[in-house]
Amino acid sequence: MSSMASSLSSIVDWSKPSLLISVVSIAFNPTAWNIVARNEYHNKTITRLFGGNAKNGCYFLAVMIFSFGMLRDSLYHLALEDQPRQKMLPESYATLVPAALFVVGQTFVLTSTFALGITGTFLGDYFGILMDHRVEGFPFNVLRNPMYVGSTLCFAAGALWYERPAGLLITLYVYIVYLIALRFEGPFTDMIYSTRATAKTASKKEL
Template identity: 80%
Template sequence: MASKDFNSVLANVDLSSLVDFSKKSLLISIASITFNPTAWNIVARNEYRNKTITRIFGGNTRNGCYFLAVMIFSFGMLRDHLYQRALQEQPRQQILPEQYATIVPVALFGLGQLFVISSTWALGVTGTFLGDYFGILMDHRVEGFPFNVLRDPMYIGSTLCFTATALWYERPAGLLITLYVYIVYILALRFEGPFTDMIYAKREQEKAKAAKSQ
């Protein structure tokens, strides 16, 4: 009986009252979310193969990586701004019970920022911003917090922040965008993970060859 009642509620929900797909700001926000991981994967792979950014900086790999870090960070801030702007133009609807409407988004945002900031601290600038594609490899795998809790804490933390923002502004459209963010991150990891593993596996092979030749 409860299942029938729930289904009847869903049937009566008018999606257009929750998400205004006609707003250009919504499409721009989705486009920026798509652009960031896609672009940086393409740029990073090109850097690994052709050293384009490194050559622009006179062969200095660290300066090239720092430049890419600034670009990634700046476009991330722009993406977040476009997301908030899109939410402001979307229909407002109470999502959580009133007693949880503040504490839940604050807690989620705090947890998300904890994962993002702590993972950045653990990896450092070059470890966070694709330094391995520049040939700046870490000596060993980071296994402390938050990597002992989550495999991809930065992406999970970012997703939590998107969720918290949608709940804070009470915009159902934000939850839909957050789901898209999560899907984009999963797809990005399918490209990032194996390629990064290949880079480190290649280093180990080169070390083994060097050891045999001695």
């Protein structure tokens, strides 16, 4: 156990405040947006702030999520700069692998955003803005959660590009945070669409 701790201390500088700040920001984003979105579903707080316009409320939340996402990424890169540097890949792959990971990751993020649209991407279903049918084209025909996978790949790309082993530990942490978030998001979103389907069935029976 002591040898493992000493090995970690050689690649991770736990004393740097930037590391803790980055870790907190990573956990903050999905946690905060899940809380805000559930409150919106039940109480319509943001919608009421925008005079009952759910779409404008969703656009506002989209700007907030995007802005905090950019801040999170900036804090991650600042944390990497404070961490020990160590070669992790052979010279011939040192730029190729992280570049490829970043391109693939961004492809998943951007194409999933394009497929879902702004309201579909940024929790529009919690505002009552529901999609007519499930998106099944790329990248959703490849991955169930392409945006989270793509984001995780970009974190790994940054760690490898800047040659910071601590970044790979942060990437693992990101993946775990996303898995936990999905355990809350998935069932709740399914419930929203199930409720709509039940309401549609009931209205047809009344007709």
